[in-house]
Amino acid sequence: MYRKPKWSREGVNWPNRQFSRFIQVGDQKWHFQVMGAGPPILLLHGTGSSCHTWAGIAPLLAEHYTIYMPDLPGHGFTQTPPASGLSLVGMTRLVNDLLTALDVEPEAIIGHSAGAAVAVQLALAGYARPRAIVAINGAFQPFSGLAALLFPIAAHVLALNPVTIFAVSTGAKDRSRIERLMRSTGSNIPQSSLDRYGDLFTAPGHVAGMLAMMANWNLAPLLRQMFQLTPQLTLVIGARDKAVPPDRQANVAKHAPRVQVLELANLGHLAHEEDPAAVAAVVLPVLVAPKP
Template sequence: MIGRLDWDRDGADWPNRQASRFMRAAGLRWHVQEAGRGPNILLLHGTGAATHSWRALLGLLATHGRVLAPDLPGHGFTDVPQPGRMSLPAMSHLLGGLLDRLEFTPDVVVGHSAGAAIAARMCLDGLIRPRALFSLNGALMPIAGHASLVFPAAARVLAQTRVVPWIFSLHASNRDLVSRMLGNTGSRLDDAELVHYRRLLRNPGHVSAALQMMAHWDLAALAADLPRLDVPVTLVVGSNDRMIPPGDADKLRAILPQARKVTLDGLGHLAHEEQPATVAAVIAAFLADLRAPQAVVVA
């Protein structure tokens, strides 16, 4: 088995460690973080990240509701599923098993990048029925052009080559390289955020899981089903996102008439880490309406 992260060693200074716990569900041992009380808010991070991605946002949202943030299967400190269970539908059902085990029914789902795709798939498959879905630079549309064929095929080759994650993890020891990689997202992160990305990318087990996820991803099937999505969607878009074209949000609004778009000027793909208070304010506005007492109409 490819080496995995160790909680005692690699998680000693993990963001929001006091909110962390481990539990078994759907055949996996999961790392989850939970904080706050009120409406249930589910946070789903993107490919290659983990709960550290919510370092500041988790606490901000916990003042408005009960927040649950898991490490996705194979990511961070959560177990790797059996082979073939890193596809979008399979990961969605694994998460559904986790929510059932926790008896956690999301009122609001916040998904970043691939996390937004998982959230949408869970809604479409009847695993959850939230009152709102917030897509933070969501990866909901297929990659355009020739890359849509080349990228998954390349990921499959790399995922099947056991030495690749080890080689990548060795290169990730170079701080400047990781800094440039994250800079290519269009976001500017501080050193405290870089530390945890470097830790994840230096771990061959985490890298292998991210490659497996990319190798089995099928956004074309999701896009074909999106017109059936009947959950109110807010597309939060960083105008400087270099990973997901900001113009994808306009294409999505043509598919999802109920969707609204919120543009964050100057922010990149990791906008929720650059300016967590700005992103929290967008979500909190909806949560305030959710918590407000309903007017009683007297006949």
């Protein structure tokens, strides 16, 4: 078993620590944060991240809503489930189990990157009935061509290789590598965010969970089913996103019936960490829009 981040060690400096909670749901132990008052909103982070990604924008949203921010399975301080729980369908089912245990019916769901795919899958599976889904630089489309075949195989091999996992976590101790990795997404995030990614990536358990998720991820069925999506889908796209190209994000609009696209000219993949106020300014009007 790989060492996961520990609340008594990495968690000491965790953003919004006072709002953190832990809960056991069946075989799955979760870490999540709850903040604010008002209608419930669910926030889902992307691959390799945790609820810390919402540290800047959370207080802005919490002025109007009760926001729930879990560490997804295998990430951060949440337990890593078997491989079946790290697929898109499996992870969505686990998130639904958490919502059921908390007795939360989110009015809206905000997802970043792969978290946006989980948000849409929650709605398509009938687990949640949000009025709106907001995708911040959503990762909805699978790789194409040869990469579609090779990427899952490579991720699976890496996820099973302890040498790779420990090499990544050991290399992450050089914080300049973390900074270069984050900047490669097209974003320039605060030092506090960089430090938290450093804490995560130096824990082999977090790296193993991330790689296992990548190995088990399959987006093709989701894209085929998006025409059935009932909630309005808002695509918030950072024009400088180098992780999920803006044109691929915008292309998703033709797959869902009710889509609006909002572009942020000077932000990258981690737009909500770069400029929380700018992202909140475009997201909040979507959340408060009247029901159709």
